[in-house]
Amino acid sequence: MHVPVLLKEVIEGLALKSNDNFIDGTFHLGGHSEVILKEISPKGKILGIEIDKDIFEKAKEKFKNEKRIFLINDSYANLKEIDFEEVGGILLDVGMSSWHIDESKRGFTFKKDEPLNMLFSKDGMTAEDILNNYSKQDLERVLSDYGEERKARKIAEAILKQRKEKPIKTTFDLINVVKVVLANNTHSYPKIFQALRIEANKELDNLRKVLPDALSKLKKGGRLAVISFHSGEDRIVKQFIKENSLEVLNKKPIVPKAEEVRQNPRARSAKLRIIIKK
Numbered sequence: 001m002h003v004p005v006l007l008k009e010v011i012e013g014l015a016l017k018s019n020d021n022f023i024d025g026t027f028h029l030g031g032h033s034e035v036i037l038k039e040i041s042p043k044g045k046i047l048g049i050e051i052d053k054d055i056f057e058k059a060k061e062k063f064k065n066e067k068r069i070f071l072i073n074d075s076y077a078n079l080k081e082i083d084f085e086e087v088g089g090i091l092l093d094v095g096m097s098s099w100h101i102d103e104s105k106r107g108f109t110f111k112k113d114e115p116l117n118m119l120f121s122k123d124g125m126t127a128e129d130i131l132n133n134y135s136k137q138d139l140e141r142v143l144s145d146y147g148e149e150r151k152a153r154k155i156a157e158a159i160l161k162q163r164k165e166k167p168i169k170t171t172f173d174l175i176n177v178v179k180v181v182l183a184n185n186t187h188s189y190p191k192i193f194q195a196l197r198i199e200a201n202k203e204l205d206n207l208r209k210v211l212p213d214a215l216s217k218l219k220k221g222g223r224l225a226v227i228s229f230h231s232g233e234d235r236i237v238k239q240f241i242k243e244n245s246l247e248v249l250n251k252k253p254i255v256p257k258a259e260e261v262r263q264n265p266r267a268r269s270a271k272l273r274i275i276i277k278k
């Protein structure tokens with residue numbers, strides 16, 4: 001089950017009022033939205049955007065009797081084109097969910113032997129396409145920029161060598177290539193998978209695109225909360241704040257308390273920034 005990250009901090013930070021409307025740009029199964037729905041009762045509405053069709057179907061079923069939640073299967077990157085009333089708050093809790101790891105069978109984790117898909121939607125290049133088609137330089141860039149992998153060049157070389165013999169199709173195929181370079185140091189595996197996932201889903205481009213559009217959907221005094229899990233994502237939010245001289249709730253990002261990380265290790269690298277629209 002996916003446990004919402006920084007739930008209390010998000011609710012307090014957004015400071016929504018009764019009858020405010022709200023946009024959840026990364027709805028999943030509404031872990032945050034369920035609580036927010038109470039905060040904005042009795043009339044406040046929620047627009048929930050979820051890119052993953054499988055998750056979207058589950059969410060629709062879960063909230064089928066909830067008249068104040070409106071769900072759409074789309075990317076938050078298209079927020080500008082999505083018609084909804086002015087809102088008091090927006091949440092972007094970016095990246096994947098526990099469901100992707102535990103149940104999707106799309107190769108999001110090195111712990112299971114699955115096809116290297118790693119896509120949230122049908123659009124885009126799968127991780128398999130990336131591994132078997134990108135140039136050495138592009139693979140090195142992905143691994144180094146999004147995975148902070150010091151041996152990115154060596155891994156890229158090993159991938160090219162391997163794919164000449166046989167295409168890399170599954171998570172274990174990939175591990176068999178990288179483990180030689182990394183001398184079985186499994187520490188780097190999650191970062192390599194993270195890097196491919198970010199590239200496949202164009203996650204940083206999407207975040208860069210949505211921030212100005214999210215700001216323009218907020219009413220005056222409304223708040224935009226972004227939870228990121230990767231330094232590249234947090235940098236994008238930080239730069240956006242600086243470049244537009246935006247007002248923020250906290251100068252430093254809000255991070256989970258030790259107790260939350262103990263109970264939910266996924267929260268470990270979470271950073272929450274809250275922007276207030278002037």
Ligand SMILES: C[S@@+](CC[C@H](N)C(=O)[O-])C[C@H]1O[C@@H](n2cnc3c(N)ncnc32)[C@H](O)[C@@H]1O
Nearest residue numbers: 004026028030031032050051052075076093097
């Ligand atoms: C970290 S989970 C959100 C969890 C949710 N806040 C909760 O606590 O229940 C991120 C969700 O956003 C979805 N997602 C990822 N990229 C997206 C995008 N570009 N547009 C819309 N949804 C996206 C994922 O499929 C996933 O369900």
